[in-house]
Amino acid sequence: MDIKNFINNSEHIPLSGLWLDNYEPASGQVYGQIPNSNEDDIEKAYQAANAAFKDWSTTSIDERSRIMLRIADLIEENLEQLAAAESRDNGKPLWLATAVDIPRASSNFRFYGNAITQYSSDAHESVGKNTMNFTMRKPIGVVGCISPWNLPLYLFSWKIAPAIAAGNCVVSKPSEVTPATAYLLGEIVKKAGLPAGVLNIVHGLGGSCGQAIVAHPGIKAISFTGGTTTGEHIARTAAPMFKKLSLELGGKNPNIIFADCDYDKMLTTTLRSSFANQGQICLCGSRILVEQSLYEKFKTDFVARVQQLKVGPPNQPDSKVGAVVSAAHRDKILDYIAFAKANPEEYTIISGGNSILIEGHEGGYYLEPTVIEVQSNDCKLNQEEIFGPVVTIMPFKDEAHALELANGTRYGLSATLWTNDLSRTMRMSNELEAGIVWVNTWLNRDLRTPFGGVKDSGVGREGGFEALNFFTEPKNICIEY
Numbered sequence: 496m497d498i499k500n501f502i503n504n505s506e507h508i509p510l511s512g513l514w515l516d517n518y519e520p521a522s523g524q525v526y527g528q529i530p531n532s533n534e535d536d537i538e539k540a541y542q543a544a545n546a547a548f549k550d551w552s553t554t555s556i557d558e559r560s561r562i563m564l565r566i567a568d569l570i571e572e573n574l575e576q577l578a579a580a581e582s583r584d585n586g587k588p589l590w591l592a593t594a595v596d597i598p599r600a601s602s603n604f605r606f607y608g609n610a611i612t613q614y615s616s617d618a619h620e621s622v623g624k625n626t627m628n629f630t631m632r633k634p635i636g637v638v639g640c641i642s643p644w645n646l647p648l649y650l651f652s653w654k655i656a657p658a659i660a661a662g663n664c665v666v667s668k669p670s671e672v673t674p675a676t677a678y679l680l681g682e683i684v685k686k687a688g689l690p691a692g693v694l695n696i697v698h699g700l701g702g703s704c705g706q707a708i709v710a711h712p713g714i715k716a717i718s719f720t721g722g723t724t725t726g727e728h729i730a731r732t733a734a735p736m737f738k739k740l741s742l743e744l745g746g747k748n749p750n751i752i753f754a755d756c757d758y759d760k761m762l763t764t765t766l767r768s769s770f771a772n773q774g775q776i777c778l779c780g781s782r783i784l785v786e787q788s789l790y791e792k793f794k795t796d797f798v799a800r801v802q803q804l805k806v807g808p809p810n811q812p813d814s815k816v817g818a819v820v821s822a823a824h825r826d827k828i829l830d831y832i833a834f835a836k837a838n839p840e841e842y843t844i845i846s847g848g849n850s851i852l853i854e855g856h857e858g859g860y861y862l863e864p865t866v867i868e869v870q871s872n873d874c875k876l877n878q879e880e881i882f883g884p885v886v887t888i889m890p891f892k893d894e895a896h897a898l899e900l901a902n903g904t905r906y907g908l909s910a911t912l913w914t915n916d917l918s919r920t921m922r923m924s925n926e927l928e929a930g931i932v933w934v935n936t937w938l939n940r941d942l943r944t945p946f947g948g949v950k951d952s953g954v955g956r957e958g959g960f961e962a963l964n965f966f967t968e969p970k971n972i973c974i975e976y
């Protein structure tokens with residue numbers, strides 16, 4: 496697939512004439528080219544977005560909603576094509592892209608197409624002062640949306656949908672590692688009747704194309720999902736320009752298992768929270784903490800289940816784990832495993848720990864789902880985000896110890912808690928340093944809820960009206976009568 500930029504509802508080659516190779520993780524082969532865009536392409540996209548803003552921001556809510564619902568329908572109608580493109584581009588199993596990624600992208604547009612019709616202004620009557628205040632929510636103008644490679648269309652649309660629903664025009668950049676479905680979205684939004692310039696999709700590298708979005712003086716807000724280091728860099732560029740920032744960054748999420756939990760449900764869900772999407776979800780429970788009395792049983796049962804997970808080409812229906820996203824990312828994960836192997840006093844690899852060669856797909860980026868027992872929460876593998884099919888496990892003594900371990904990292908995105916004790920649930924949920932706590936479940940999403948992290952996991956919240964608040968500026972008007 497050869498990919499172009501989508502600016503003003505038409506396809507454009509990069510102004511520099513430069514291209515990047517696009518790799519298929521299943522085989523490690525180049526299968527297409529993507530624009531290596533720079534600040535000139537971003538300027539072109541900005542001009543298109545800026546020109547479209549006056550009309551789009553004054554388009555009626557009903558009309559904006561109608562177009563967004565149409566986009567949602569068209570994504571559903573193109574499910575097969577989009578899922579195949581996502582799976583090929585990312586390495587994730589086709590069944591996963593079909594069941595989760597693409598339906599969620601459609602839901603994002605449907606959710607915000609409906610939410611904008613329910614979004615209202617506030618009014619405050621100051622009794623005794625004869626004044627009435629009302630607060631309007633105004634679209635910001637041109638906003639930037641930058642998304643990662645792990646859930647490509649799912650997260651790209653999670654940003655774009657609230658931005659355009661609120662009346663903004665967008666300059667966006669999907670990850671250069673997984674550009675395919677964002678490219679296909681261009682055709683869809685055009686067909687749905689989104690006016691030219693409202694959504695512009697520019698492809699290229701983070702350090703040049705992404706950086707040009709963040710540094711552009713006319714782009715007043717940035718919504719970013721990705722690594723914490725990149726988030727820090729974006730904040731450093733954007734803060735002196737007083738841009739609004741929403742940063743959804745990394746995680747090192749604890750999966751805390753008490754002996755009184757519903758064991759079978761916990762085991763099945765823990766398999767998913769550890770290895771879904773090859774462990775490449777910022778919400779994966781990468782640190783498994785188990786109450787001492789259950790530890791040995793859990794370890795035995797979990798490892799037995801992990802060893803049954805079939806790693807295979809993404810297009811085979813029985814592949815539970817596909818390929819990781821890139822050779823560079825595979826090597827990063829393997830470096831962590833090598834570190835564990837080199838420090839046996841700290842780490843014991845109790846399952847996996849190797850790359851896998853699959854016949855017919857020899858160049859593909861396949862890794863064994865890996866479980867590593869650690870001696871202490873202070874170790875490198877419990878403190879750094881690996882973002883792959885690698886989990887650590889360790890026991891805890893009691894509730895206080897579990898909390899200390901769970902909160903003992905720089906991250907604070909999500910936490911999962913397995914217990915049937917209601918009082919403990921309330922105590923722990925209250926004390927866990929995380930933006931999201933799941934109890935007896937994982938990645939159970941209601942799009943109305945605030946989504947985001949504390950500590951180094953980010954700034955701001957996505958989801959529900961939080962995202963509409965982010966993509967608007969309040970303006971208060973005070974009238975004395």
Ligand SMILES: NC(=O)C1=CN([C@@H]2O[C@H](COP(=O)(O)OP(=O)(O)OC[C@H]3O[C@@H](n4cnc5c(N)ncnc54)[C@H](O)[C@@H]3O)[C@@H](O)[C@H]2O)C=CC1
Nearest residue numbers: 642643669670700701702705706721722725744745777882
């Ligand atoms: N959602 C999450 O929590 C994610 C976390 N990560 C973590 O980050 C690590 C690095 O992965 P990367 O692919 O390098 O992610 P990244 O954070 O660099 O990339 C995410 C997006 O940001 C863009 N970007 C990169 N540098 C930029 C800059 N200076 N200005 C503006 N945009 C920029 C990229 O092109 C991509 O579209 C991963 O190993 C993983 O640990 C990666 C992807 C998603």
Ligand SMILES: O=C(O)/C=C/C=C(\O)C(=O)O
Nearest residue numbers: 645720743776777778940
């Ligand atoms: O909104 C969700 O359901 C999931 C979001 C996941 C990420 O932001 C991520 O993995 O980066």
